Amino acid sequence: MWKSYEDLQVLKGVSFELAEKEVKVIFGPSGSGKSTLLRCINMLNPPDKGEIFLHGKNITASGVNLNEIRTRIGMVFQHFNLFAHLKAIDNVSIGLRRVKGFSKEEAREKALEALERVKMAEWADHYPAQLSGGQQQRVGIARALSMEPDIILFDEPTSALDPELIGEVLQVMLDIAKAGTTMVVVTHEMGFAKAVATEMIFLSEGAVIERGTPKHFFMKPESERVRKFLKQLEVLYGTHEQMIDLLEEEEK
Amino acid sequence: MIFQQNNPIGEIFTILGYWDRILSGFLTTMWLYVWALMIGFFLGLLLSLFRQYGGRILSRVSGGYIEFIRGTPLIAQLFFIFYGLNIPVGTWNVLARFSIFDKNITFIFLNHRILFGIIALSLNSAAYQAEYLRSSIMSIGAGQLMAAQSIGMSRVAGIRHIILPQALRRVIPAWSNEAAYLPKYTVVVSLIGATELFGQAKSIVADSFISLTTYIIVAIIFLITIAIISKGLDTLHKRTEIPGL
Known part of the structure; x- marks a missing residue:
């Protein structure tokens, strides 16, 4: 997908596939095009160039009933x-x-x-x-x-919340992820990513810098850019590891 | 030569003796007001939607209309429609006659004067109401329509089910400005010969030679009417408020 606003190129050829029941976590610095990417996927903000397929059907083609398509792509803001x-x-x-x-x-x-x-x-x-x-x-x-819907898109669902309210939302998201909901989640909650992400994508300046499993990212991220970013997140927010452990204990 | 002494109390009773004309004038004023406000509201709603969501052409047409109406005097608009356009509608009356106590009262539902009066007032009021409505619509975040579309609603359905119910609630305090101005604007229709409250007042002055007291009584009637309208809208605003907001 490619997308620009006026002279500003926001997405420079981002591409990925999403299988059923997958949870894809997208993260990266602000202004990297994460939100734009989500709005492209449900065509609220159609890409300038590129194609999106939902169950093999090209929804970026002309003449597609977008209202019907959007009933199948949920969004959380x-x-x-x-x-x-x-x-x-x-x-x-x-x-x-x-x-x-x-x-x-x-x-x-x-x-x-x-x-x-x-x-x-x-x-x-x-x-x-x-x-x-x-x-x-x-x-x-x-x-x-x-x-x-077939997929639910989450656009930084916890970033506008007070810290003590984040847990209840993450818990709900964990529940529905484990129930087999297909999700694309833009978030900086690395604890959540660690727990349920099937793949993580690091986006910067409109391009995919690195992708891989949570394990890959937390053990041995390749690029310096990603390492730096993860380090910053850890400093700022902590890792929420304990919280996820707590949630899992509760479940048991 | 005997100078007539001014007796305010006596004057008031003399004028109140013309209560049949005052009543008929008041009914006509309210009649003009209610129609102009209603038609103006629906036209204004259309204009505001065109201006906000109508795309390039419609929003420009709507914006141009609003600027034109707001930039020219109401009386010029009225005269233009009544004299300038030369629409041949003839002279006719649809009226009701009834008597209260010993007085016969004539109430004109519609004649060419009332008709053009209502048209001019509606077209004028629509422009102002459109701007109130538009600023109310704009005050509702873009996220609301986006959320509506994200669950599969069309743009039109989103505007109808999500935007308008909120915008119409929010607009009431600002819109009550127009609702309070418009009764007074109906006065200009007396200048094309409609016998609304001000027109009747002029004829009472002509018969009784008492001017100041007559106009003060008319002013008090406007004051009370508008106070009631404002209070009513205030109550409506409170009743329709969204809890917690």
């Missing part, structure tokens, strides 16, 4: 983007009703199921502004889940 005038439950059910044409009752039932998966069912009747950031993001995840 950095700033949640919940519909401010709708209760949590309606945020989740509106897509089912208005896009998939479910009846009011059916949509409500499915929305409640999705809210239960993110442990937000008891907050169903609250408005976004009455919820914490972490709760809002879980509703955001439920909104994406409820459409039963």
Whole structure:
């Protein structure tokens, strides 16, 4: 994929494949084109050049019904983007009703199921502004889940959250990753990456610098650029290793 | 020669004696107001959507219209439509007559004056309402429409189900400006001969030779009406507020 804004080249030939049930983690310095990449994938921001295939179908071709394609590519946003005038439950059910044409009752039932998966069912009747950031993001995840998409894209889902709220969101993401959801996650949560990523991609200035398994990245990253970046992350955020251990213990 | 002594209380009662004309004028003013506000709202909504989402051509047409209306006097617009365009509609009246106590009251639903009055006021108000609506739409983050599209909604569905429900709630405090201005703007329609409140006031002055008191009474009627409208919109704003926001 290639993408520019005016004179600024944001993506300079980024390419990858994603198999079913894979969790791909994309990371890299800010301005490296990570968010743009995600918005290209669901065609909210179509690439200038390049092709995207979903189950063998070229969605970048002209004449493709993008609205239909987007029902199959969920998205979770950095700033949640919940519909401010709708209760949590309606945020989740509106897509089912208005896009998939479910009846009011059916949509409500499915929305409640999705809210239960993110442990937000008891907050169903609250408005976004009455919820914490972490709760809002879980509703955001439920909104994406409820459409039963083939893939869910996560655009820095925890970077706008207070530190003590990050855990609950990561926990939900771990749960759905382990349940076999296909995911592309832009994040700097290396603990999450370590736990579930099938492949990690390091993006810098619109190009893939290095890719590999979490093990590869944490044991012996090839480029100096990546090593430096990982070191910075560790200094800034810690590794969250303990938290992931804690979560896994809880599960057992 | 006897100089007539000014007796304010007496004058007030004299003017209130014309209550049938005042009532008829008030009804006409409200009639003009309600139609102009309503038609102006729907036109304004269209204009604001065109300007915000209409692409190059529609947004420019809409923007040009708004600038033109806001940049020229209402009275010029009214005269242009009434005298300038020379639309042959003839002279006719659709009216209702009823009597309260001993007085016969005539209320004109529609004649060519009221019709052109409503058209001019609507076209004018639409431009102002469009700008209120547009700034309300712009205040809603781009992320809302993006989120709507990300779950498969079309742009139009996103605007209808996500953007407008929020924009229409948010616009109320600013929009109440227009709702409070417009009753007073209807006064210009008296200049093409419609007998709304101000037109009736002029005819009362002509009959009674009492001017200041008449206009003060008319002013008080406007004041009370607009106070009620403002209060009503304030209540509407509070009732439709999004919890927690």
